Amino acid sequence: MDQNKIPQATAKRLPLYYRFLNNLNHQGKRRVSSKELSEAVKVDSATIRRDFSYFGALGKKGYGYNVEYLLGFFRKTLDQDEVTDVALIGVGNLGTAFLNYNFLKNNNIRIQIGFDADTDKVGTTISDVPIYHIDELEEKMEGIEVAILTIPAEEADIVTEKLVNLGITGILNFTPARITVPNHIRVHHIDLAVELQALVYFLKHYPLKRNKVDE
Amino acid sequence: MDQNKIPQATAKRLPLYYRFLNNLNHQGKRRVSSKELSEAVKVDSATIRRDFSYFGALGKKGYGYNVEYLLGFFRKTLDQDEVTDVALIGVGNLGTAFLNYNFLKNNNIRIQIGFDADTDKVGTTISDVPIYHIDELEEKMEGIEVAILTIPAEEADIVTEKLVNLGITGILNFTPARITVPNHIRVHHIDLAVELQALVYFLKHYPLKRNKVDE
């Protein structure tokens, strides 16, 4: 839409900046430097300044950034002014964790509806979100363009196909399956086993150096 | 340790390759090409060949890769021959999802022990993993170097400090807090709210082009 010039790496960090600016604002802080922000979010300060610079000159030399202004700017940039509705497919432990997370307050994202195959869950409400049977997907997805997939891997392909037919545009996929979708649909994969195994691999093969001074 | 020449981007993909090779092997497949693998894991085939090439010539021109051989090679490379023990801190919905995931079978990673502050959970066993009270962290963490952090953000700093003092080397952090640790400790952050918000941002600002032929 707008500026496709913003690097993807930068775009991925924006929500992080946004949350910490929110924190600072709640703490009543008026100004913040890239150095302070760097320590809070663990991103190099030059990278932060570079990231911000893609949006123009948001700070003041010798001063830093005005928290409220920056927050307001990112709210607009991240479309925080309009609520995004999403559906949650699969109300197991992982799915329930999502339902209990207050995305509406912090991210202006609302989990509108949940689906599950378990008839014990169907008809209940978790954190105000109604749970329907997965067979009702077709009728109930009206107007929802984003889905979180927290179902067993074996069902990933079937459910994905249904979602695609219903005109979804984005899927956050937590199943270990790498689902196949048409080109115009965006899928972000978060694979918990891969993340854990990757961490273990890094620990063994990329040992970090101990500091002279270790608190 | 071994070859620090392997790019981090490559290292992160290894567990993914490993799982799909495992799948293929179970399906009785003998050979596989980078093209096939590419379609399965959604990684460009040239990237796959490049990734593999860091470990030497694992395939045969005009033929592809021998599934069994490749699987064996990665098993060794990913240290799949020795079990890695990890602790799970925080047995809420997200934590329970981890406990029910069979990392031992697929990844040779064993969640040895869980901790929680809720006395109703303490003393129970979830998927054969015993749950202890968080106050017992000091006594029970003997020999465990990796922790999965699935606790509320407010407790992240206190618990992290304890883990650091106990000599942990790696943390998989699911809290929204960006925890601070000494340099020699590796932390991987997985921030569910950030991931969801980033997906929404990409959907709005980086719309994907529809294909001519859309199945």
Added chain:
DNA sequence: ATATAATTGTGAAATTAATCACGACTTGAT
């Protein structure tokens, strides 16, 4: 045997991202 199709491994090029380093500007103290 020979020809054809498939596929790797990798130099080279392209792209993307991170970092350095410094001029310009702002603040606040004296």
Added chain:
DNA sequence: ATCAAGTCGTGATTAATTTCACAATTATAT
């Protein structure tokens, strides 16, 4: 006023990653 300390924005550089594209090799069909 003047100065010192702090900080941004960014050109330039370096680093990391991906992708192209093709010679070399292998398998398979005839």
